[in-house]
Amino acid sequence: MQEYQEHRRAAPAQKHRPLIVLTGPTAVGKTKLSLSLAKAVNGEIISADSMQVYRGMDIGTAKIRPEEREGVPHHLIDILEPEEEFNVVSFQKLAGQAMEDIYSRGKIPVLVGGTGFYIQAVTNAVDFTESETDTEYRRQLERFAAEYGAAALHKKLEQADPQAAAAIHENNIRRTIRALEFHRQTGGRISEHNAVQRSHDSPFELYYFVLTAPRETLYQRINQRVDEMLAAGLAEEVRTLRERGCARSLVSMQGLGYRELYAWLEGELPLEAAAEQIRQNTRHFAKRQLTWFRREKQVIWLDKSEFDYDDGKILAELCGRLPQGWCVS
């Protein structure tokens, strides 16, 4: 094992193309820092954000406006209508294309965003297998679960893939369905597939930075940002989407802020209650993000409190961590 790692390290690094990731919990300040980082390495930004891909969802996703981009090219923002589906596989494909594009210009891609799963799909080049999603089969299983219960559905998985069944809680219908779908499409077991995928290393010369801050600070920033979003007209943004016909069940309408205000527009709760839910759900989300990043290997944590919350100091640290020559300015 030791030898193997030594060997890998000694292997020619030029085969691995450079990739920088800048992520962290929501509202920690990624966007602002990403601009100076991208400029420092003469890179281009690829948004790793499951919601910023949607046009017309600007306020609630804290999207950077074109005039704020300071000339840094941004990819994968505003590429879909809110009615369209989006998922990791699509993201992986599009991000891959954007990266080729950026490499062809001799520049470094900087993945910036808070969707850990999407980042992982790129940094680890996860193979999601060729097969397309089988919507029909998924619906069928959903109906089955609704009728006979989650436990009955889970029983099916025990037959097909006992390992996966052991790993997936029976209440987690969504993942149970995915495992069953995988089995039906490939005849194999997703548990084995995942184990293989987990084992391989990143094909990139990867620098994976996680920006963070003490929990209290983070929560304060979240609460404050939600208020700012509301003041900036988030409710109107959601109303517009709803009135143009966006259904509640859309993936885009599951976004933080959108879901809660949609419920408010439906008259299900008062505005202040919706606002409080947005704050709380966002705090929960930040916590889940941190849990995700803790699991990821080879991440470099940067706690803002250790740099006096000074982006200049943090940038200096970032450049210090990168190989010589990456930071050009």
Add this chain to the structure above:
RNA sequence: AGGGGUAUCUUCCAAGGGUAGGAUGCCGGUCUCCAAAACCGUUAAUGAGGGUUCGAAUCCUUCUACCCCUG
């Protein structure tokens, strides 16, 4: 000042004198095709002091805090 009422996890609500329980929050975790999603777990309380009783959140009593009514 007098009269009445209420005190149980962060909060809300349970527990006919017999193992203090649930929801929520907090915290932690899972995750390889909806991931801003979906799901799981842990923790935590009888306001304080006396008394009755084999045994008290529960009955009695004093104190404290809060609420209501009267002046």
